[in-house]
Amino acid sequence: MANRIKPAANPRMSMVSPKGDCVDSLRYPDIADLMSRLHFSPGDGRIWLGDQRMLLVHTGSVGVMRRELIDSLGIDAARGLLTRMGYNSGARDAELARKVRPDSSITEMFAVGPQLHMLEGMTVVEPVRLEIDVEKGHYYGEFVWKNCAEDEEHVRIYGIGAEPVCWTQIGYASGYTSVFMGRPIVYREVECRALGQSQCRIVGKPVEEWGDEAADDLRFMQAQSFTQGLSAAAVKRDVKPDASVALLGDTRPPTPTAFGDDNMVGASPGFNAVCHMIRRVANTRATVLFLGESGVGKEVCARTLHRISACSDGPFVAVNCAAIPEALVESELFGVERGGFTDATHSRAGRFERADGGTLFLDEIGVLSLTAQGKLLRALQEGEIERIGDTQTRRVNVRVIAATNLDLKDEIRAGRFREDLYFRLNVFPIRVPSLRERREDLPVLLNHMLHKYRERHARDVTGFTGRALDALLNYGWPGNIREMENLVERGVILAPDGGAIDIGHLFTSGETIDAQMFGLGTNGSLMPSGSLLDQQAAGDGEAERVVRKVNDLLMGASGEIDPTSLDDIETALLKSAVQRAQGNLSAAARTLGITRPQLVYRLKSRGLRV
Ligand SMILES: [Zn+2]
Numbered sequence: 001m002a003n004r005i006k007p008a009a010n011p012r013m014s015m016v017s018p019k020g021d022c023v024d025s026l027r028y029p030d031i032a033d034l035m036s037r038l039h040f041s042p043g044d045g046r047i048w049l050g051d052q053r054m055l056l057v058h059t060g061s062v063g064v065m066r067r068e069l070i071d072s073l074g075i076d077a078a079r080g081l082l083t084r085m086g087y088n089s090g091a092r093d094a095e096l097a098r099k100v101r102p103d104s105s106i107t108e109m110f111a112v113g114p115q116l117h118m119l120e121g122m123t124v125v126e127p128v129r130l131e132i133d134v135e136k137g138h139y140y141g142e143f144v145w146k147n148c149a150e151d152e153e154h155v156r157i158y159g160i161g162a163e164p165v166c167w168t169q170i171g172y173a174s175g176y177t178s179v180f181m182g183r184p185i186v187y188r189e190v191e192c193r194a195l196g197q198s199q200c201r202i203v204g205k206p207v208e209e210w211g212d213e214a215a216d217d218l219r220f221m222q223a224q225s226f227t228q229g230l231s232a233a234a235v236k237r238d239v240k241p242d243a244s245v246a247l248l249g250d251t252r253p254p255t256p257t258a259f260g261d262d263n264m265v266g267a268s269p270g271f272n273a274v275c276h277m278i279r280r281v282a283n284t285r286a287t288v289l290f291l292g293e294s295g296v297g298k299e300v301c302a303r304t305l306h307r308i309s310a311c312s313d314g315p316f317v318a319v320n321c322a323a324i325p326e327a328l329v330e331s332e333l334f335g336v337e338r339g340g341f342t343d344a345t346h347s348r349a350g351r352f353e354r355a356d357g358g359t360l361f362l363d364e365i366g367v368l369s370l371t372a373q374g375k376l377l378r379a380l381q382e383g384e385i386e387r388i389g390d391t392q393t394r395r396v397n398v399r400v401i402a403a404t405n406l407d408l409k410d411e412i413r414a415g416r417f418r419e420d421l422y423f424r425l426n427v428f429p430i431r432v433p434s435l436r437e438r439r440e441d442l443p444v445l446l447n448h449m450l451h452k453y454r455e456r457h458a459r460d461v462t463g464f465t466g467r468a469l470d471a472l473l474n475y476g477w478p479g480n481i482r483e484m485e486n487l488v489e490r491g492v493i494l495a496p497d498g499g500a501i502d503i504g505h506l507f508t509s510g511e512t513i514d515a516q517m518f519g520l521g522t523n524g525s526l527m528p529s530g531s532l533l534d535q536q537a538a539g540d541g542e543a544e545r546v547v548r549k550v551n552d553l554l555m556g557a558s559g560e561i562d563p564t565s566l567d568d569i570e571t572a573l574l575k576s577a578v579q580r581a582q583g584n585l586s587a588a589a590r591t592l593g594i595t596r597p598q599l600v601y602r603l604k605s606r607g608l609r610v
Pocket residue numbers: 148151164165166189191192193194199200
């Protein structure tokens with residue numbers, strides 16, 4: 001079926017090479033490589049573009065949804081939602097771009113975006129001018145859109161107006177180019193059919209080159225600014241507008257005094273949801289529980305919450321419960337009184353007392369001893385604490401924010417965590433997504449950290465090389481944002497002055513990366529060594545093809561089915577099992593119900609490295 005789709009028009013592309021000389025004879029590359037990744041699989045009700053499931057929807061019904069959004073939420077909120085939806089799909093397509101044309105020129109690789117945009121039926125994209133230099137971070141893109149589905153629907157319902165309306169498409173272009181470039185690129189629609197013009201025209205540049213001009217466009221890529229609804233106290237302290245949270249591309253160096261070492265950066269739906277929850281709960285007295293893997297930035301979230309809360313004038317005291325020896329936890333938290341039945345020679349206030357009038361952040365709350373949990377519960381319920389060795393109770397006015405990467409319900413079942421404390425803490429849980437769940441934020445975060453460490457170490461580093469970017473975008477980030485901080489900081493230090501960060505500057509054999517676990521693929525991207533096995537297949541989507549064939553066979557798809565050998569299917573299964581087990585052959589063998597020696601034999605007999 002895919003073959004029946006006619007290739008899109010092949011307009012001439014006027015391009016400018018990095019050196020600035022104009023090349024105006026380039027055309028879009030053949031779109032066949034992209035079309036071959038589009039698969040209709042009616043037997044199981046799926047459409048695939050690469051490994052992404054797609055939908056074929058009616059533009060009319062999208063128009064109905066758009067109308068409902070505008071009428072119920074107002075034009076600003078609707079525009080924001082649709083822009084971010086487009087941003088997300090552009091970011092997804094950019095990941096495909098790097099896979100599909102790894103050996104092409106940079107402009108041909110970039111053309112995947114405009115070509116997919118056409119293939120997906122959004123619009124005709126005609127390039128007017130395109131300048132790309134990934135390493136130097138230079139980008140200028142100007143395109144004309146014709147037959148845009150979005151303004152067609154909008155004009156049909158609302159008629160010609162005063163504002164451009166191709167919101168989803170602008171989001172798409174920004175998301176695609178930001179991920180492709182590894183830094184925030186913002187597009188503006190400078191002409192639109194909804195303004196009565198004959199076509200739409202868009203211009204994209206790095207966010208810092210736009211200055212104030214793009215402030216309005218940026219507004220729609222972020223959920224809500226943390227500076228709205230700041231407490232009176234915070235406003236008094238002269239908080240600079242929107243510097244507190246650089247949701248998209250704040251390129252200013254962070255100012256540690258005012259905003260802490262802030263990494264509340266992102267544009268993904270998952271991140272926006274977290275921001276929304278933080279804003280909602282900040283000005284209440286509710287206890288907040290941050291959940292999520294380690295390194296996702298739970299403490300940064302807690303600091304942000306404190307900063308915009310009514311008690312932001314009070315202290316913010318952070319305690320990592322796992323970092324304090326168990327025997328000392330209680331005295332650290334609640335303090336000690338001299339004499340009595342303790343050995344203490346001095347009376348000392350605990351963290352609770354020091355946080356009086358402010359916020360106490362308890363990280364890794366799941367490791368607290370049961371006794372300490374009991375005292376914490378009392379502090380939360382009664383608002384009073386008792387120093388160790390003291391008979392007197394002290395009133396404290398503290399807002400508690402807790403965080404854990406453990407599943408507290410499991411801890412309760414195991415008898416290690418008090419259920420009553422859990423219910424007390426779980427009043428307002430906020431789950432912070434892992435970096436893997438917010439991949440479209442990678443360019444924004446990388447850019448943010450590049451600026452931060454460039455400033456901190458006074459290094460003149462231009463950006464990331466293409467293959468470094470590939471590796472960063474493909475990487476699994478088990479250590480989340482904390483790991484990214486380490487990698488980028490190391491890269492900034494190691495990269496040559498005036499040059500770009502290359503792959504060797506990022507992934508050294510240091511503590512963050514287990515050298516055993518990762519290998520360099522042929523295209524320069526980093527992958528778990530287990531998946532080197534399937535790398536031979538990764539390029540041509542072998543697993544995908546096999547799945548399709550098996551599916552067609554079992555689901556009785558009509559028409560001709562490509563012949564598949566049983567051997568091909570077995571090979572695909574073996575590779576996939578090894579990949580899923582991240583190269584752990586015993587684990588892979590278990591998933592296949594065979595022994596490790598049997599697996600090794602089968603892999604070797606296929607000439608696969610083990
Ligand atoms: Zn338009």
